[in-house]
Amino acid sequence: MSDEKKAYVSAPYGSQEPKRAAADGSGSVQVTQSSGDNADEQTTGSAQRPRGSQTVLPDILGKQLRAAYGELLSTPVPDRINDLIKQLQRQEAATPPSPSGEEDNS
């Protein structure tokens, strides 16, 4: 699982703006949370920490957040996105994958 990170860090879009956090002015980077486990987690890497949001958010807020997000997840995908997928599939069927990395700019 931890190998995943380097995969998208090295992906073409993944590495374009690693400095954004420092530049966007919101100031969150300077703050080191002093509340208990978080401080030492930052240095130990936390690979063994159990995954999942229940360890992150208080129960009620986390539930609300997941419920709200679940609503968004369940909204139907609009036609324009389905049409786009069909178009991409057609295009791919017509053009075998080429090493030149042909771009679609539509």
Added chain:
Amino acid sequence: MSNGLQGRLNDDLIAAIPNMRAFAISLCGNRDHADDLVQEALVKAWNHLDSFEEGTNLKAWLFTILRNAYFSELRKTKREVADSEGQLAAKLSVPAEQQGHLDLVDLNRALSKLPADQREALILVGAEGFSYEDAAAISGCAVGTVKSRVNRARTRLNELMTAPPAQQQTDDASQPAADRTPRRSARV
């Protein structure tokens, strides 16, 4: 041609579209804008599937492309303020009877008031269920930064959700009265 891998990737990509939309809507607060971002990300992803490392997390890869599209646009247009002020709440428009005991409208209005990077971290970890490590890789920042952002977002959300209603109702004229029953202070 042997389309096995490509076909499977395509299927996985299509399966991730609802998540991409939910993430994009949560980020930018506007469904049309979100679908623009999803479309842009899908085209990029589709045309660069060969650069995706098989066996790694496709959804995380897609989210990386998507959020980069959003944040680079945000930097260019500085539209964060316009997009974050209540538009998520307005667009979500959960019918009152569907809210149950969850104040989704309140939550989304509060969410929209967070700085974009905190909102991103909270959605990735708290709603989408990514690990801190995956969220950090997606956002291109340190794991500790993600944790800090999630903590700050959580703190701020709690403040917003427990704030006196008067403070939040400047744009409530269009909301049905049922959306404003004062339940929020009891919940958090």
